[in-house]
Structure formats: C-alpha cells, structure tokens
Amino acid sequence: MSEKQTLGFQAEVAQLLQLMIHSLYSNKEIFLRELISNASDAADKLRFEAINDASLFEDDSDLKIKVSFDKAARTITIADNGIGMTRDEAILHLGTIAKSGTKEFFGKLSGDQQKDAAMIGQFGVGFYSGFIVADKITVESRRAGTTATEGVRWESTGAGDFSVEAIVKSDRGTAITLHLREGEDDFLSAYKLKSVIRTYSDHISLPIMMQKEEWDEEKKEQVLRDELETVNQASALWARNKNDITPEQYEEFYKHISHDYTAPLTHTHNRVEGRSEYTQLLYIPSRAPFDMWDRNKRGGIKLYVKRVFIMDDAEQLMPVYLRFVKGIIDTNDLPLNVSREILQESRDIKAIREGSTKRVLGMLEELANAEGEDDSSAKQEKFAGFWKEFGQVLKEGIGEDASNKDRIAKLLRFASTHNDSDAQNVSLADYLSRVKEGQDKIYYVTADSYIAGKNSPHLEIFRKKGVEVLLLTDRVDEWMLSFLTEFEGKELVSVAKGDLDLGKLEDEAEKKQHEETETEFKDLVEKMKVALADKAKDVRVTFRLTDSPACLVADDNELSGNLMRMLKAAGQ
Numbered sequence: 164m165s166e167k168q169t170l171g172f173q174a175e176v177a178q179l180l181q182l183m184i185h186s187l188y189s190n191k192e193i194f195l196r197e198l199i200s201n202a203s204d205a206a207d208k209l210r211f212e213a214i215n216d217a218s219l220f221e222d223d224s225d226l227k228i229k230v231s232f233d234k235a236a237r238t239i240t241i242a243d244n245g246i247g248m249t250r251d252e253a254i255l256h257l258g259t260i261a262k263s264g265t266k267e268f269f270g271k272l273s274g275d276q277q278k279d280a281a282m283i284g285q286f287g288v289g290f291y292s293g294f295i296v297a298d299k300i301t302v303e304s305r306r307a308g309t310t311a312t313e314g315v316r317w318e319s320t321g322a323g324d325f326s327v328e329a330i331v332k333s334d335r336g337t338a339i340t341l342h343l344r345e346g347e348d349d350f351l352s353a354y355k356l357k358s359v360i361r362t363y364s365d366h367i368s369l370p371i372m373m374q375k376e377e378w379d380e381e382k383k384e385q386v387l388r389d390e391l392e393t394v395n396q397a398s399a400l401w402a403r404n405k406n407d408i409t410p411e412q413y414e415e416f417y418k419h420i421s422h423d424y425t426a427p428l429t430h431t432h433n434r435v436e437g438r439s440e441y442t443q444l445l446y447i448p449s450r451a452p453f454d455m456w457d458r459n460k461r462g463g464i465k466l467y468v469k470r471v472f473i474m475d476d477a478e479q480l481m482p483v484y485l486r487f488v489k490g491i492i493d494t495n496d497l498p499l500n501v502s503r504e505i506l507q508e509s510r511d512i513k514a515i516r517e518g519s520t521k522r523v524l525g526m527l528e529e530l531a532n533a534e535g536e537d538d539s540s541a542k543q544e545k546f547a548g549f550w551k552e553f554g555q556v557l558k559e560g561i562g563e564d565a566s567n568k569d570r571i572a573k574l575l576r577f578a579s580t581h582n583d584s585d586a587q588n589v590s591l592a593d594y595l596s597r598v599k600e601g602q603d604k605i606y607y608v609t610a611d612s613y614i615a616g617k618n619s620p621h622l623e624i625f626r627k628k629g630v631e632v633l634l635l636t637d638r639v640d641e642w643m644l645s646f647l648t649e650f651e652g653k654e655l656v657s658v659a660k661g662d663l664d665l666g667k668l669e670d671e672a673e674k675k676q677h678e679e680t681e682t683e684f685k686d687l688v689e690k691m692k693v694a695l696a697d698k699a700k701d702v703r704v705t706f707r708l709t710d711s712p713a714c715l716v717a718d719d720n721e722l723s724g725n726l727m728r729m730l731k732a733a734g735q
C-alpha cells in the first residue's frame with residue numbers, strides 16, 4: 164500500500180481537537196513541551212528495544228532532538244532519531260486515542276469550557292496540542308529497523324481527517340512540522356523557542372539541539388549558522404544534585420512523566436545507598452486521574468536501569484494502595500534485560516518497594532503533621548486536598564500493608580459528630596484527644612451517606628452523653644475496619660452492633676435502672692420474639708435510643724447492615 168490514503172479521525176480525537184484548540188489557547192506554548200516529550204519517549208523506546216537488538220541504531224546511536232524553524236515557510240520542525248513509526252502505527256497512534264477509559268472521559272465533559280479545560284489537562288494533551296498553533300501538521304517518520312522506502316508521511320489540518328502516504332526517508336525517527344496559524348509568528352524566533360524549551364523541557368535527558376544564532380553586522384540582524392548547540396542541560400534530572408534543581412524543573416519533569424497538566428502536590432527525591440542502590444523521584448499528584456478506579460490500570464512508576472528506560476507502569480515498585488504515586492526509580496542493581504516476570508521475584512525490587520513505600524508515607528506525614536511550622540497551613544491544606552482525592556485509595560493500605568498499618572492509621576481522616584459537616588478531617592488522634600473520662604473505646608457508625616450516618620438512631624445515646632462518634636460512609640470503610648480493630652490500645656467499636664457496652668460511661672444508677680426496666684418489659688419482649696421468630700434472631704430492651712422506639716442491630720460477629728447491603732449490591 165503506497166498510494167495516498169485519507170482516513171477519518173476517531174470521533175473522540177475530533178472532539179479532543181476542538182476542545183483543546185479553544186480551551187488551551189491561553190497556554191499555547193505547551194505544544195513544544197508535548198512534542199519534545201514524545202520525542203524523548205521515542206528515544207527511550209529505541210534504547211530499550213536496542214538492548215536486545217543493537218542493529219536498530221543503524222550506526223546512529225547518538226540520540227537527540229532537533230528543533231528548527233523556517234521563517235519564510237512559517238514552519239517549526241521537531242525531529243528525533245528515536246523509534247519512529249510505521250504507516251500502521253502512525254494511523255493508530257495519531258488517529259485514535261488508545262488510553263483506557265477514553266469513552267467514559269468524553270462522556271463526562273460538560274460543555275462548559277473552563278471545566279472541560281481542566282479535565283483535558285488531566286486526560287493529557289499530547290500530540291494534538293500542535294494544532295493549537297498550527298493549521299496543518301506534517302509528520303514524516305520511519306521506524307527503526309525498516310528500510311528507507313518504508314517511511315510514512317502523515318498530514319492533517321486537524322479538521323476531521325488525515326492523510327497517509329509512503330515516502331522515502333533515509334534517516335530513522337520522526338520529524339514533525341507545524342505550519343503555523345496566522346498570528347503565531349512569535350514562535351519563528353530562536354530566542355523564543357529556546358526560552359520555551361528551557362522553561363518546559365530543560366529536564367529532558369537527551370540533548371535538544373538548535374542552530375546557533377549570530378549577529379550579522381551587515382544585515383543588522385540575527386542570522387542562523389550551520390553549527391548546532393544544545394539548548395537544555397541534557398542530563399537526567401533525577402541524577403542531578405537536588406540543590407541544582409529548581410521547583411519549576413521538578414514540576415515540568417512531573418508533567419513529562421505523568422502526562423498530567425496540573426502541578427503535583429509534593430515530591431521526594433533521594434539517592435539511596437547501601438545494600439541496594441537506587442535513585443527515587445516520587446510525586447503525589449494534586450488530582451486523581453480520571454481512571455483511578457480502572458482495574459486494568461497499572462502503577463505510575465517508570466523503571467530505569469543505569470539511566471536507561473526499561474518500562475512504564477512497573478507495578479511491582481509500589482503497593483497497589485499507592486497506585487496514585489508517579490515518578491521514576493533508577494537502579495544499578497538490575498540487568499538491562501529485566502522483564503516483568505523477573506521483577507516479580509526480585510529481592511532488590513522488594514527492597515525498593517519497601518523503601519519507596521516508607522518515603523511516600525513520610526511525604527504524607529510531613530503534610531499531615533505540619534502543625535506549628537511556618538508553612539503549616541499550606542501543608543495542611545495540601546493534605547486535605549490529598550485526602551479528598553486519594554483518601555479512599557489509601558484506606559486500602561490498612562488491609563493490604565500490615566507492616567505499615569499503624570502509620571497509615573494515623574493518616575486516616577473521618578467525618579465525625581464532633582463537626583457539623585461531612586468533611587473528613589478528624590484523625591484518630593484527634594478523636595482520642597477528646598474522649599470522655601472513662602471512655603475506653605473509639606465509636607463509629609457506618610452508613611451509605613453522611614446524612615444517613617448522622618441521623619442514625621444508634622447515635623442517640625452518644626449524643627445524650629456527649630460522646631463523639633466517627634461517621635464512616637466510604638465504600639471501603641467496612642472492609643478496612645475488619646483490619647483496623649484498635650488504635651493506640653483503644654478498641655474500635657461499631658455503635659450498631661450487638662450489646663452496646665458503654666463501659667464506664669454508664670454510672671451505677673443507670674445500670675440499676677436498666678435492670679429494672681428489663682424485668683418490667685420481660686413479657687412484652689418474649690411476645691415479640693415469638694411474633695418475629697422468622698425475622699429477628701433476638702429482641703432486646705435497649706438503652707441506646709432516646710427518641711426512636713426501636714432499631715435494628717447486627718450480632719457482634721455478624722456482618723453489619725451496611726456491609727450486607729454492599730455485598731447484596733455486588734451480587735453476593
């Protein structure tokens with residue numbers, strides 16, 4: 164198939180293009196970051212494939228990115244000698260969106276430009292961002308390992324379809340040419356392009372090259388020389404000294420690896436030495452990705468071995484309950500040809516995972532326990548943001564990671580009867596600081612919603628006695644509580660279960676009165692037991708209610724009503 168072919172974009176691509184051009188215009192220079200980021204990914208992929216087949220380098224193993232412009236033609240070109248694309252790959256990668264959850268994502272768009280712009284950033288802007296400044300994009304590519312005649316030219320005006328045709332391309336890799344829209348001539352300047360590259364792409368470990376500029380006395384203007392210069396620092400960011408990295412560089416690096424458009428909440432960067440040696444640069448995003456609950460989604464950690472990219476989404480490097488963490492791990496201890504199977508067995512990987520888990524928990528603790536520090540309110544606000552986005556995922560750690568359970572428990576936040584809002588901001592330590600004299604338990608109620616929890620009849624006696632009760636309404640709570648039975652020596656007890664033991668919260672007079680009441684109602688209770696024989700296991704006189712006449716409770720060792728409803732809903 165060598166003839167020129169015109170194909171339509173997948174519907175979602177057309178939608179994305181429309182949306183992007185309008186909503187990201189105010190930040191249009193990010194197109195350069197996206198295209199350079201792709202070129203860098205392409206180099207990583209080539210290096211990785213070449214581990215097993217060095218012939219892919221075709222005598223050109225000096226990987227780099229070249230950015231150039233043509234004032235007369237009004238074009239900018241970003242060229243790389245990375246992995247390249249075949250015709251089929253160009254059609255697939257530049258005509259469709261392969262991301263999982265794409266359909267759901269587009270279903271969520273509201274039509275409100277501002278809100279959708281925020282969503283789009285979360286989705287990742289990518290290659291199509293070129294159309295913010297270009298009214299036509301030409302991609303010429305040849306995949307490593309194919310012959311010069313197997314090149315492909317892909318072209319589109321971004322309006323619904325694109326063309327592909329065969330070309331002869333002697334050099335491997337991809338060149339992307341943007342034909343600028345009217346009014347975008349600002350970008351036809353070495354100074355402008357360099358400053359955008361330094362702002363957004365300095366962290367890229369490949370050299371980004373541009374032609375040198377020189378002042379011409381006769382023409383009285385800058386002219387381009389044939390010589391190339393490297394515009395960025397061109398060293399792996401994570402291998403640099405912490406003190407030499409600016410917050411902006413950390414942020415841009417995050418955007419590069421995460422494909423997230425929003426700045427991260429916080430990061431940690433360490434070189435670990437000792438039995439296993441590795442560098443970790445880990446970030447906590449400020450927003451949950453749209454596909455966080457997608458079961459097929461893997462983790463967000465990229466694995467490098469001695470600076471060589473090995474794989475994305477190396478899920479063995481982070482426990483599942485920390486799947487929202489993004490970053491890179493670079494180790495010297497693994498062979499370059501390491502596979503996912505080997506990772507599963509590797510003791511080095513296990514050590515790295517444990518070390519990284521501790522670092523992430525440390526990052527969260529630093530935000531959560533910022534009290535008294537200069538920037539404490541900013542940190543606490545960040546922690547509140549974290550909890551809102553990722554709290555439910557972190558809760559999974561209580562069951563999943565026994566060795567860090569205590570640390571995770573301290574990070575938990577709940578809604579509580581102490582506050583008059585559904586905000587989850589009460590820690591177990593906060594709760595303990597307010598227990599009543601003689602109270603030796605932590606009380607909670609689980610419910611489908613905050614309103615249902617707050618209005619639960621089970622709370623009546625606690626209100627009366629002024630005892631705080633945690634209100635748990637997340638789906639994972641019941642499951643989590645089966646692993647979290649005590650905190651700092653105090654048992655966690657559901658107010659809806661069995662014989663409510665208020666312990667020392669009940670005084671002698673009350674106990675005596677209860678006994679008398681029980682005797683008084685003995686006959687009635689017996690009659691009710693008979694009448695409800697096939698509906699209720701037991702009928703008891705209760706003192707936990709003050710206003711409601713009756714309530715249902717679960718046996719101590721039985722599933723609670725809420726969990727039963729959940730299991731039923733899940734079809735079990």
Ligand code: ADP
Nearest residue numbers: 201202205247248256257287289290291337422
């Ligand atoms: P992402 O980078 O998140 O995968 P993009 O929209 O930026 O999404 O790019 C889409 C796909 O197009 C890439 O995943 C890659 O397969 C392909 N691609 C883009 N640019 C290049 C390039 N310079 N070299 C090789 N493949 C590329």
Ligand code: MG
Nearest residue numbers: 200201289290
């Ligand atoms: Mg990309």
